[in-house]
Amino acid sequence: MGRRFPSALGMRINILVSGAAGCGTTSLIESFMSICDNALIHREFNSDTMACMFRFFMDNDLYILRTCDSSENTLTPPVNHPVPELRYRMDVVIYLYSIDVQPSLIHLMELLEADDRQLPCVLVGNKVDLRRTWESIGRSNEGRHNFVSFMEAAQFAAQYNISWLVECSAKTGQSIQDVLKAAVSSYFGKKGKRKRI
Numbered sequence: 554m555g556r557r558f559p560s561a562l563g564m565r566i567n568i569l570v571s572g573a574a575g576c577g578t579t580s581l582i583e584s585f586m587s588i589c590d591n592a593l594i595h596r597e598f599n600s601d602t603m604a605c606m607f608r609f610f611m612d613n614d615l616y617i618l619r620t621c622d623s624s625e626n627t628l629t630p631p632v633n634h635p636v637p638e639l640r641y642r643m644d645v646v647i648y649l650y651s652i653d654v655q656p657s658l659i660h661l662m663e664l665l666e667a668d669d670r671q672l673p674c675v676l677v678g679n680k681v682d683l684r685r686t687w688e689s690i691g692r693s694n695e696g697r698h699n700f701v702s703f704m705e706a707a708q709f710a711a712q713y714n715i716s717w718l719v720e721c722s723a724k725t726g727q728s729i730q731d732v733l734k735a736a737v738s739s740y741f742g743k744k745g746k747r748k749r750i
Contacts, residue, residue, distance in 0.1 A: 563608065563614075563615035563616050563617045564614070564615070564616050564617070565616075565617045565618075565619065566616055566617070566618050566619070566644050566645060566736070566737060566740050567618075567619045567620075567642060567643050567644045567645070568618060568619065568620045568621075568643070568644065568645045568646070568647060568736050569620075569621060569622070569643045569645070569646045569647070570582060570620060570621070570622040570646075570647045570649055571622065571646055571647070571648055571649065571661075571664060572622075572648060572649030572650055572651075572657065572660070572661065572664075573650070573651070573654070573656070573657040573660035573661070575651065575654065575657075576649045576650055576651040576654070576657050576679055576680075577649070577651060577679040577680060577723045577724075578622035578649055579622065580679075580723035580724065581647075581649060581677070581679060581721075581723040581729075581732070582605055582620050582621075582622060583723070584723040584726055584729045585605070585607065585618070585620055585729065585732075585733060586605055586607055587726070588726065588729055588730060589607035589608055589609050589618070589733075590607065590608050591607060591608045592605055592606070592607040593605065593606045593607070604619060604620060604621030605619070605620055605621075606618070606619040606620075609733055609737070611733070611734055611737055616737055618733065618736075618737075643672060644672065644673070644740055645672060645673050645674065645675065645736045645737075645739055645740045646668075646672050646673075646674040646675075647674070647675050647677050647732065647736060648661050648664065648665065648674055648675070648676050648677065648715070649661075649677050649678075649679055650676075650677075650678055650679070650701060650706070651678075651679055651680050651701075652678045652679065652680045652681055652683060652684050652700055652701050652720065653680050653683045653684065653699055653700055653701075654699065654701075655699055655700070655701055657701075658701050658705070658706070658709060661676075661709075662709070662713075665713050673739040673740055673742065674715055674717075674739065675715070675717040675718075675719065675732070675735045675736050675739050676706060676709065676710045676713075676715045676717065676718045676719075677718075677719050677720075677721060677732055677735075678701060678703075678706055678718075678719070678720040678721070679721060679722065679723055680722060680723075680724070681720040681721060681722045681727060681728070682722040682724055682725045682727065683700075684700050703720065706718055706720070716739070716744040717735040717736075717738065717739050717744075719731050719732050719735050
């Protein structure tokens with residue numbers, strides 16, 4: 554995919570969030586909207602998919618980020634507001650898994666094997682707050698097998714040659730900014746270190 558020239562209004566980057574049902578894709582997009590300004594919810598051209606567009610600043614540069622997910626999301630446009638239909642192409646994919654649901658990582662494996670992987674991508678583990686809560690309660694090994702460890706996710710990222718890995722919580726807002734920074738950096742071809750951010 555070709556890169557676009559930056560406009561005076563900011564570089565536009567289109568992000569697809571893809572993952573298993575229940576991973577929090579809609580919550581993640583809503584978290585993006587809560588930390589950025591000028592959010593616009595709109596409908597995909599010839600589709601029922603809702604998406605949002607917002608301004609994001611990184612390293613003193615302005616980016617216009619547009620995100621949508623491939624699930625039946627529940628984003629709702631503002632009341633009494635016309636919903637424009639816009640057409641885009643994707644620039645970056647965020648592969649989302651839920652830290653407390655081991656099969657969500659297996660679902661991504663199926664997605665990645667079916668994908669031709671021409672787009673830059675980021676691996677994002679959502680619901681990190683659940684792991685921290687579980688650890689702070691001091692549970693023994695009860696339920697530990699349900700959680701995806703950071704090392705498991707890093708091995709998965711290495712296996713599929715994904716250089717950006719971020720763990721976040723859409724619920725608490727933890728590391729949401731880092732997810733967007735990783736997506737923008739991935740778009741420009743910068744490599745991450747698969748480290749816990």
